[in-house]
Amino acid sequence: MTILSIDGLSKTFDMHVLGDTQVVGLDDVSFDVQTGEFLAIVGESGSGKSSLLKCLYRTYEPNSGRVVYHGPTRDVDLASCPARTVIGLRRDVIGYTSQFLDEIPRVPAVDVVARPLVEQGHSRDDARETARDLLTALSVPRELWEAYPATFSGGERQRVNLAQAIAPRPAVLLLDEPTSALDPETRRAAIDLLSTYLDGETTVIGVFHDTNVVEAVADRVVVLDDGRLDRVVPVDEYDGEVVVE
Ligand SMILES: Nc1ncnc2c1ncn2[C@@H]1O[C@H](COP(=O)(O)OP(=O)(O)OP(=O)(O)O)[C@@H](O)[C@H]1O
Numbered sequence: 555m556t557i558l559s560i561d562g563l564s565k566t567f568d569m570h571v572l573g574d575t576q577v578v579g580l581d582d583v584s585f586d587v588q589t590g591e592f593l594a595i596v597g598e599s600g601s602g603k604s605s606l607l608k609c610l611y612r613t614y615e616p617n618s619g620r621v622v623y624h625g626p627t628r629d630v631d632l633a634s635c636p637a638r639t640v641i642g643l644r645r646d647v648i649g650y651t652s653q654f655l656d657e658i659p660r661v662p663a664v665d666v667v668a669r670p671l672v673e674q675g676h677s678r679d680d681a682r683e684t685a686r687d688l689l690t691a692l693s694v695p696r697e698l699w700e701a702y703p704a705t706f707s708g709g710e711r712q713r714v715n716l717a718q719a720i721a722p723r724p725a726v727l728l729l730d731e732p733t734s735a736l737d738p739e740t741r742r743a744a745i746d747l748l749s750t751y752l753d754g755e756t757t758v759i760g761v762f763h764d765t766n767v768v769e770a771v772a773d774r775v776v777v778l779d780d781g782r783l784d785r786v787v788p789v790d791e792y793d794g795e796v797v798v799e
Contacts, residue, residue, distance in 0.1 A: 668685040
């Protein structure tokens with residue numbers, strides 16, 4: 555079943571500091587996403603990967619095109635729906651995480667991870683238990699669980715960030731380079747967690763630079779080239795090339 559239909563998505567940026575020139579982020583990108591699949595977005599630096607995720611999350615308002623979310627009761631065009639609909643979908647349906655943790659001052663790591671679960675209605679104790687399980691799976695040292703992530707290393711912070719993103723098992727999860735700061739062993743643990751904790755109900759669209767990660771997690775690969783869609787291929791047909799000449 556199709557959960558997202560992306561159709562003719564374009565995003566340009568007006569660069570007033572550059573004498574009103576325009577920079578193309580995305581140019582007429584179209585593809586469908588199936589429920590429960592894991593889609594990896596790849597492409598050279600500047601090819602539009604982050605812009606695509608931000609348009610799907612409506613951090614960026616596209617200039618044209620549609621992003622239709624096929625919900626259980628109705629279809630919603632994320633590119634044009636009212637802001638209050640976006641807020642509701644972000645709370646209930648769509649998660650997004652960049653490679654950097656949004657700092658929440660003086661909130662311990664375990665509560666940072668538990669927070670989306672509490673917002674979903676879970677008890678604080680249950681939410682904290684799940685958070686501890688996730689932090690354990692990602693090898694975040696136990697002595698850090700009650701500490702503030704502001705003092706953590708980049709890799710520790712990124713693990714807290716990833717745990718927080720996957721904790722509520724959103725229907726659609728957008729991940730922008732969630733493992734970039736992790737060493738190979740921790741990255742492997744993160745990949746394992748993505749496939750074990752997310753039970754096939756969650757549709758994941760993720761930007762990953764590491765071809766090994768793409769091959770380990772993805773069902774299909776979306777290749778972007780200079781803002782345009784180069785191809786969408788099953789992962790076993792993906793050769794690691796970001797652009798086919
Ligand atoms: N907020 C913005 N303002 C102006 N230009 C932007 C903005 N966001 C993205 N761009 C431009 O859009 C193009 C695509 O950028 P984007 O960040 O989506 O690429 P990317 O594939 O994610 O790159 P990287 O792999 O380096 O993170 C680039 O030319 C970039 O400069």
